[in-house]
Amino acid sequence: MIHLVLGGARSGKSRLALNRVLAAHEAGAGLPQSGEWPRYFVATATILDDEMNARIERHRQERDAGWTLAEVPLDLVGWLREHGQQPGVILVDCLTLWLNNQLYHFPDQDFPALFADLLDALRRSVADVWLVSNEVGLGIIPMGEITRRFVDEAGRLNQTLAAGADTVTLVVAGLPLALKG
Template sequence: MMHLVLGGARSGKSRFAEQCARDSGKTLFYIATAEARDGEMQTRIAHHREQRGAAWQLREEPLLLSGAMAELDAPGHCLLVDCLTLWLSNCLAAGRWEELRATLLDTLPQLAADVVLVSNEVGQGVVPMGELNRRFVDESGRLHQDLATRCHRVTLVTAGLPLTLKEMNTA
């Protein structure tokens, strides 16, 4: 089962995604794409770790997401990726977006594990100023559309409330 969880900043999307993963009853793997490059991000990461608890096995992978997912893949596993928009930023900065995006989209259907993908919905505001910002919003929107077609379930979280956008029976 593949589940895409979208929401704005501080919408409750990560908490919701983590609960969905716990509800799977499978061995939990948290694949974090963030890098603690400053004090504020270090505090955010520490807060997320504390909230998750000890049931999770952590894998930090800011760039080679598909490889990490393939290494952790097994039928009794649930892989939670948080978050795709940070991963997108990392890929754009490395100049490898097209390659790594294609690899992710090719890898996902081959995975036996349950997968929960968390991403920020950034396309509901005004068109941003600046070429890089516009590219980020455009690529994020394209990625979300491509993932939504591949995922069995898509949920939008706002104010901590989940709204199911897509639900396919996987049985």
């Protein structure tokens, strides 16, 4: 299953995604007993800020602490192909930073092909994948070609993944709006 959680800055999207993972998977959902299946927290940030570190630390300290942290700033497609081959759960936080890293390091690549590869890797994953992504297109776009490019690619990425996801949720002020599933 592919789950996409969209939201604005400081909308509570990451927390909502994590809570949903815990609720779904601790309820069973056809998985092995809690603690017996792998749980990956995939951080795409290259420099983890204090809030991200605090979030990961909270994960670690949870009662049922079996989360593995993976730092994957760029090769998310390859990582998913390798680690998605067995049941479990993968939480990617967040796609927007991954896109930003891709635009910075490989601005001239074929982005539609990249997004199609990502969706293909997600579809082949046996593990459930929860994707957190920013919605950035609902305001005025500040001047500048790079910003415009980022908004365009972020919109296309979210559309591509939303079309292929089993559930899509928009988070506003920490509350969910179901867009799909």
